[in-house]
Amino acid sequence: MTPTHYRIGRHAYHRTVLSNGLRIVSAPRHEAESVTVGVWINAGGRHENLRLNGISHFLEHLLFKGTARFSSRMIKEAIEGRGGALNAFTDEEFTCVWAKVQPKDLKTTVQVLTEMVLYSKLDLKEMEKERAVILEEIRMYRDLPMQSVHDLLNGLLWPKHPLGMILSGTENSVRRIRKGDLVSYQRRHYTPVNIVIAACGRLSHRALVEAVSDLWKKIPPGNPQRPRRVVQNQRSPRLKVEVKETEQTHLCLGFHAFPRNHPHAHALNLLNVILGGNMSSRLFQRVREDRGLAYEIGSQVRRFRDTGLFSIAAGVEHRHLARCLEVILKELSRVCKEPVRPKEFEQALEFFIGQLLFSLEDTSEHMSWIGECEMILGRVQPVEAVLAQVQRVKREYLTQVARAILRSNHLSLAVIGPVAKKVSGGLPKLLEL
Numbered sequence: 091m092t093p094t095h096y097r098i099g100r101h102a103y104h105r106t107v108l109s110n111g112l113r114i115v116s117a118p119r120h121e122a123e124s125v126t127v128g129v130w131i132n133a134g135g136r137h138e139n140l141r142l143n144g145i146s147h148f149l150e151h152l153l154f155k156g157t158a159r160f161s162s163r164m165i166k167e168a169i170e171g172r173g174g175a176l177n178a179f180t181d182e183e184f185t186c187v188w189a190k191v192q193p194k195d196l197k198t199t200v201q202v203l204t205e206m207v208l209y210s211k212l213d214l215k216e217m218e219k220e221r222a223v224i225l226e227e228i229r230m231y232r233d234l235p236m237q238s239v240h241d242l243l244n245g246l247l248w249p250k251h252p253l254g255m256i257l258s259g260t261e262n263s264v265r266r267i268r269k270g271d272l273v274s275y276q277r278r279h280y281t282p283v284n285i286v287i288a289a290c291g292r293l294s295h296r297a298l299v300e301a302v303s304d305l306w307k308k309i310p311p312g313n314p315q316r317p318r319r320v321v322q323n324q325r326s327p328r329l330k331v332e333v334k335e336t337e338q339t340h341l342c343l344g345f346h347a348f349p350r351n352h353p354h355a356h357a358l359n360l361l362n363v364i365l366g367g368n369m370s371s372r373l374f375q376r377v378r379e380d381r382g383l384a385y386e387i388g389s390q391v392r393r394f395r396d397t398g399l400f401s402i403a404a405g406v407e408h409r410h411l412a413r414c415l416e417v418i419l420k421e422l423s424r425v426c427k428e429p430v431r432p433k434e435f436e437q438a439l440e441f442f443i444g445q446l447l448f449s450l451e452d453t454s455e456h457m458s459w460i461g462e463c464e465m466i467l468g469r470v471q472p473v474e475a476v477l478a479q480v481q482r483v484k485r486e487y488l489t490q491v492a493r494a495i496l497r498s499n500h501l502s503l504a505v506i507g508p509v510a511k512k513v514s515g516g517l518p519k520l521l522e523l
Contacts, residue, residue, distance in 0.1 A: 111283035125291030144259015281312020288461030339507030
């Protein structure tokens with residue numbers, strides 16, 4: 091085992107690597123009343139192909155359906171029956187199974203999560219029941235245009251690449267997945283070199299390592315799984331309109347952005363706050379407060395290993411679609427031309443720092459922080475180090491970042507709603523900054 095222990099500011103972080111490549115990271119918080127443990131697996135949407143689209147999400151569901159030792163009910167009761175919470179999620183780059191429990195239940199929790207990840211039965215009867223559940227989940231999200239418009243945008247940004255596919259899969263792809271596909275996928279990805287176990291809360295790193303090592307040390311390491319890289323080749327605006335009867339027209343405007351570890355990643359975070367990250371943002375003020383064109387409008391940044399996304403989403407009255415787009419594009423043009431005001435910059439900086447610190451007070455959020463860092467970057471980013479990086483961002487960097495990202499040839503627009511042909515035909519003319 092290779093242990094690493096370090097302290098930055100008031101926070102201590104620990105990292106141990108077992109001989110089979112399994113990584114264990116922890117952030118002890120002795121003032122906490124809980125401990126959250128997560129098993130992070132290098133298996134997400136971008137590891138899939140078109141035929142097996144949705145297999146990562148399908149397998150995640152089946153982890154709860156029982157093992158050789160525990161029934162589905164026993165798994166849930168082992169955590170929830172002790173006052174804890176058990177859940178999982180699938181992302182583009184990983185799957186995470188996690189539990190938040192009382193500190194006294196750490197060892198039991200590690201055992202339950204390990205059983206789920208390594209020894210799931212993948213029972214055929216349960217598989218067919220869960221297939222039906224997932225098909226209903228897909229239909230549910232399709233009925234939520236404020237969410238499915240983001241899937242539409244991803245398809246524009248990353249056509250013919252797994253990042254452009256829907257995480258839950260399509261009805262056709264989920265119907266195609268067989269038990270042999272799931273077994274093969276699990277054997278490739280659910281191995282020690284592809285897994286991180288992360289924990290935060292009132293715990294001892296030594297006790298965590300002992301609990302994990304007892305269960306994992308004899309498991310063969312497996313082979314690292316690497317997803318297909320992204321090649322950016324967009325040279326002109328892209329537009330996709332899905333004509334559908336909805337109460338609002340939903341739009342999502344997006345640009346290719348920086349990967350996770352880019353030097354200007356934090357400048358983009360601050361630009362996001364200024365443009366649409368809160369109720370003080372420019373777009374909230376211009377679109378909602380000044381003109382009443384939308385109830386909800388906001389922006390977000392997403393980062394992956396080798397690419398990223400900056401997007402703006404809004405739901406508007408049908409007749410306000412073109413006007414809303416005009417206002418949004420005008421603000422994007424303005425931030426490329428005019429420097430951000432000093433007060434606006436300082437407020438964005440304070441907001442970003444505050445939100446980061448507030449979120450990491452929760453052991454679940456902090457576990458997610460260190461687990462995702464280790465999984466994607468191969469190291470934990472201490473919070474204090476990130477804060478120091480953010481505070482080194484200069485105001486003029488935001489203009490540079492805006493000009494680098496907010497370019498018309500990098501722009502994609504997805505729209506869902508009862509959009510008339512006349513309106514739809516006029517949208518391409520708007521897509522110029």
